[in-house]
C-alpha cells in the first residue's frame with residue numbers, strides 16, 4: 069500500500085505541481101493516439117508547402133523544444149518519453165486544435181483567423197501541448213473508463229470492446245466529430261494548461277501577454293454557434309482574469325532568454 073502511494077506521488081503536473089491519481093499507462097494511450105491520429109490524417113485534407121503550414125511547423129518545434137527544456141530543468145523529462153513530435157495543418161472550417169500523447173499536434177485552418185499571427189498561434193499550440201504533457205486526456209480517459217466499465221484495465225477493455233474504447237478515447241482527447249459528444253476539459257485542467265502554455269510560449273520567445281488578446285478573440289467567435297474548440301475550452305472573463313494573474317510569473321521566463 070505504501071509502495072503504491074509512493075508510486076502515485078511521482079505523478080505531479082509540471083508548473084502547478086498538482087498530484088495526479090489513477091492514471092492509465094501512458095504508453096497504451098500513446099499507441100491508441102497513433103492509430104487515431106493516422107486515421108484522422110487519412111480522412112483529412114492535410115495542407116503542406118504553404119506559409120501557414122510552414123509557420124505551424126516552425127512554431128510547434130520552438131514550443132516543443134521549450135517544453136522539453138522546462139521538463140529537463142525540473143527532472144520531468146519522463147513526461148515526454150517516447151514523444152515524436154509532428155505538427156500538421158488540416159483544411160477545415162472547424163475552429164479547433166489538439167495535441168495527442170506522443171506529440172501529435174493538429175491545427176485546423178478554421179482557427180487561423182482567430183490566432184491571427186505567429187504569437188496567437190503560439191498561444192494555441194502551447195496550450196494544446198500543455199494539455200498533453202499534463203496528461204489531461206489520460207485523466208479524462210481514466211474517469212470515463214471508470215464510469216463506463218468500473219475500473220477495468222484499459223488493455224482488457226480494448227480487447228473486449230474496441231469500438232467503445234475508441235469512442236471514449238476520442239471524446240477524452242477532443243477528437244470527437246460531433247461537438248455534442250465532446251467532453252469539456254475541467255476548469256482546473258484549463259487553468260493548468262493555460263499556465264503551462266504561458267511558460268512554454270515565453271520560453272520559446274513569445275510574449276505571453278498575447279494570450280489575453282487570443283482568448284478575447286476566441287470569446288467573440290463564440291457568439292452564434294459554438295466552435296468545437298470552445299466547447300472543450302470554454303473561454304470567459306474568469307479565464308482571462310486567471311491568465312492576467314499568472315502573467316508576471318510567465319514573463320519571468322520570457323525575460324530569461326532575452
Ligand SMILES: [Zn+2]
Pocket residue numbers: 195199253257258261300301
Ligand atoms: Zn484547453
